Amino acid sequence: MALLQISEPGMSPEPHQRRLAVGIDLGTTNSLVAAVRSGVADVLPDELGRPLLPSVVRYRDDGPVEVGHVAWECASEDPRNTIVSVKRYMGRGLADATRHPSPYTFVDAPGMVRIRTDFGERSPVEVSAEILRVLRARAEASLGGELVGAVITVPAYFDDAQRQATKDAARLAGLEVLRLLNEPTAAAIAYGLDHASEGVYAVYDLGGGTFDISVLRLTKGVFEVIATGGDTALGGDDFDRRLGDFFVAEGGLGELAPDDLRRVLKAARLAKESLSEHPEARIEARIVGRGLVSVPVTAVQFHAMTRDLLDRTLDTVRRTLRDANLAAAQIEGVVLVGGATRMPQLREAVGAVFGRPALIDLDPDKVVALGAAVQANLLAGNRGEDGDDWLLLDVIPLSLGLETMGGLVEKIIPRNATIPVARAQEFTTYKDGQTAMALHVVQGERELVADCRSLARFELRGIPPMAAGAGRIRVTFQVDADGLLSVTAREQSQGIEASIAVKPSYGLSDDEIARMLQESFGTAEIDMKARALREQQVDADRLLQATQVALEADGDLLDAAEREAIAAAMRELRAVSQADDARAIEARIADLARGTEAFAARRMDRAVRQALSGRRLDEIG
Ligand code: ADP
Numbered sequence: 001m002a003l004l005q006i007s008e009p010g011m012s013p014e015p016h017q018r019r020l021a022v023g024i025d026l027g028t029t030n031s032l033v034a035a036v037r038s039g040v041a042d043v044l045p046d047e048l049g050r051p052l053l054p055s056v057v058r059y060r061d062d063g064p065v066e067v068g069h070v071a072w073e074c075a076s077e078d079p080r081n082t083i084v085s086v087k088r089y090m091g092r093g094l095a096d097a098t099r100h101p102s103p104y105t106f107v108d109a110p111g112m113v114r115i116r117t118d119f120g121e122r123s124p125v126e127v128s129a130e131i132l133r134v135l136r137a138r139a140e141a142s143l144g145g146e147l148v149g150a151v152i153t154v155p156a157y158f159d160d161a162q163r164q165a166t167k168d169a170a171r172l173a174g175l176e177v178l179r180l181l182n183e184p185t186a187a188a189i190a191y192g193l194d195h196a197s198e199g200v201y202a203v204y205d206l207g208g209g210t211f212d213i214s215v216l217r218l219t220k221g222v223f224e225v226i227a228t229g230g231d232t233a234l235g236g237d238d239f240d241r242r243l244g245d246f247f248v249a250e251g252g253l254g255e256l257a258p259d260d261l262r263r264v265l266k267a268a269r270l271a272k273e274s275l276s277e278h279p280e281a282r283i284e285a286r287i288v289g290r291g292l293v294s295v296p297v298t299a300v301q302f303h304a305m306t307r308d309l310l311d312r313t314l315d316t317v318r319r320t321l322r323d324a325n326l327a328a329a330q331i332e333g334v335v336l337v338g339g340a341t342r343m344p345q346l347r348e349a350v351g352a353v354f355g356r357p358a359l360i361d362l363d364p365d366k367v368v369a370l371g372a373a374v375q376a377n378l379l380a381g382n383r384g385e386d387g388d389d390w391l392l393l394d395v396i397p398l399s400l401g402l403e404t405m406g407g408l409v410e411k412i413i414p415r416n417a418t419i420p421v422a423r424a425q426e427f428t429t430y431k432d433g434q435t436a437m438a439l440h441v442v443q444g445e446r447e448l449v450a451d452c453r454s455l456a457r458f459e460l461r462g463i464p465p466m467a468a469g470a471g472r473i474r475v476t477f478q479v480d481a482d483g484l485l486s487v488t489a490r491e492q493s494q495g496i497e498a499s500i501a502v503k504p505s506y507g508l509s510d511d512e513i514a515r516m517l518q519e520s521f522g523t524a525e526i527d528m529k530a531r532a533l534r535e536q537q538v539d540a541d542r543l544l545q546a547t548q549v550a551l552e553a554d555g556d557l558l559d560a561a562e563r564e565a566i567a568a569a570m571r572e573l574r575a576v577s578q579a580d581d582a583r584a585i586e587a588r589i590a591d592l593a594r595g596t597e598a599f600a601a602r603r604m605d606r607a608v609r610q611a612l613s614g615r616r617l618d619e620i621g
């Protein structure tokens with residue numbers, strides 16, 4: 001019952017030969033690689049048995065690049081050359097990259113920032129590729145062969161530029177990307193929810209720097225993501241910072257030097273993780289000029305100082321459920337993902353919101369990589385044990401649309417539409433004899449282009465000249481399984497076509513996505529008014545233009561008084577058309593339309609007479 005073929009073309013399995021494919025969780029804080037062996041998904045550890053690879057890359061002049069634990073150890077000593085949380089900069093411009101404090105010097109570059117180290121500039125794609133290279137080598141060593149490819153997970157909120165950057169990093173690391181997969185979706189697969197009875201499930205993912213919530217619906221073996229939400233500027237790191245602030249206050253320390261700050265945050269993280277198991281812990285860090293500072297903290301204190309962070313995630317959960325039109329009681333099960341969901345107070349709070357304990361059978365750090373491995377195995381053409389072909393649908397995080405007259409947005413693919421998806425809509429030409437059409441692709445929830453994000457512009461040329469409104473242009477938006485968009489415009493009478501694949505040069509910041517969604521909730525009414533106004537303004541322009549053309553062509557049908565009356569009505573309409581009173585414009589449009597009725601009738605008569613002149617009556621009958 002495959003509604004959607006998920007095997008790539010040319011990827012059918014060769015008999016008796018398993019194709020090696022892995023799932024990779026390329027995390028902000030930690031990355032993992034997993035594979036299905038003997039029908040079971042497993043995380044592949046390093047030679048010391050450690051499953052997690054810290055997503056940290058250190059550049060040096062006297063040796064190869066360091067990646068993972070070794071690099072993480074040096075983060076305090078060599079912050080400028082040790083890149084942590086590089087995922088935050090994937091597909092991002094300078095403004096986004098510098099929004100949060102970091103020890104890095106960023107260099108503006110087309111498409112994406114670059115990070116200046118003492119040994120040269122590096123793009124976030126190159127840094128991520130270093131991490132992927134290590135995971136690939138680890139996988140090939142433990143699986144004993146070359147990989148046919150990998151499924152790499154990305155946050156549900158990653159936009160086109162961020163997804164493209166992730167693919168580029170994989171290519172640079174010599175990895176074939178079988179598919180990008182949203183992280184919460186991968187987690188659901190790991191839990192085998194695709195085999196579960198029908199129902200709606202939620203995935204709550206709190207990692208080091210991001211929070212995602214997804215709602216999935218399972219119907220007759222079809223696995224569909226029906227809503228996603230999140231706060232990608234919120235994660236375990238924020239809990240560390242609260243403990244760090246506590247440490248500074250309790251220890252009587254002032255402003256910390258960058259090196260000290262990193263050491264404190266590291267100590268805070270250790271204390272936080274310890275508090276998941278013990279009622280008390282100590283935050284201990286060496287501070288320049290002070291020596292070792294040790295501050296005790298209890299779990300109760302920790303919970304109190306971070307309760308608002310937890311509450312923020314729960315607010316997002318409630319909003320996403322509202323979005324999906326669901327009550328918490330309708331959720332069949334809740335999956336916890338991300339290292340930060342080890343915190344017991346969090347588990348309790350999430351359980352309380354949903355009215356049932358969350359699923360925690362699988363290691364929350366590993367769930368995403370495990371699910372990616374399961375899907376990689378299927379995409380590589382290795383059938384599951386039970387031979388079933390389930391399918392998987394993801395959603396568009398922000399609506400995609402086109403700019404229309406008056407700076408309005410026509411949404412073509414709505415937010416939360418499942419992907420892959422293709423939608424088409426027909427547009428008409430606006431002017432007589434128009435031979436080109438400018439297309440502006442935008443992303444966002446608002447009604448006005450100015451409030452949305454510009455993704456791409458292109459032109460369709462060679463439209464045969466026709467009367468305004470007669471040219472028909474069909475515009476198709478297509479989003480592939482990886483969330484990448486292509487837009488095609490096709491003139492219907494002659495089939496002239498133009499298209500664009502959207503790889504926007506600048507990523508949308510997490511904050512920005514959150515803000516755009518937030519705004520769209522509170523501004524629906526304002527937007528409706530703005531849309532009404534713009535529509536009136538467009539109508540006014542169109543009528544003024546048509547009247548002008550008519551006057552030039554057939555002005556001789558009017559006497560001086562009639563001409564002056566029409567000119568006056570035009571002046572009045574022009575006077576109000578740029579102000580912000582939609583009703584005034586509407587009224588003046590009606591006046592002008594009424595004032596030109598007789599003129600229009602005479603023009604019609606003349607046109608009919610001209611058409612008939614020289615033809616015999618029997619020709620017409
Ligand atoms: P990411 O998806 O950002 O790569 P992870 O899922 O690996 O992140 O989660 C990393 C976060 O989980 C860090 O903030 C880390 O401190 C936190 N974490 C890991 N183990 C624990 C624990 N036992 N208790 C609390 N937090 C933990």
Ligand code: MG
Pocket residue numbers: 025027028183207208338368
């Ligand atoms: Mg993660």
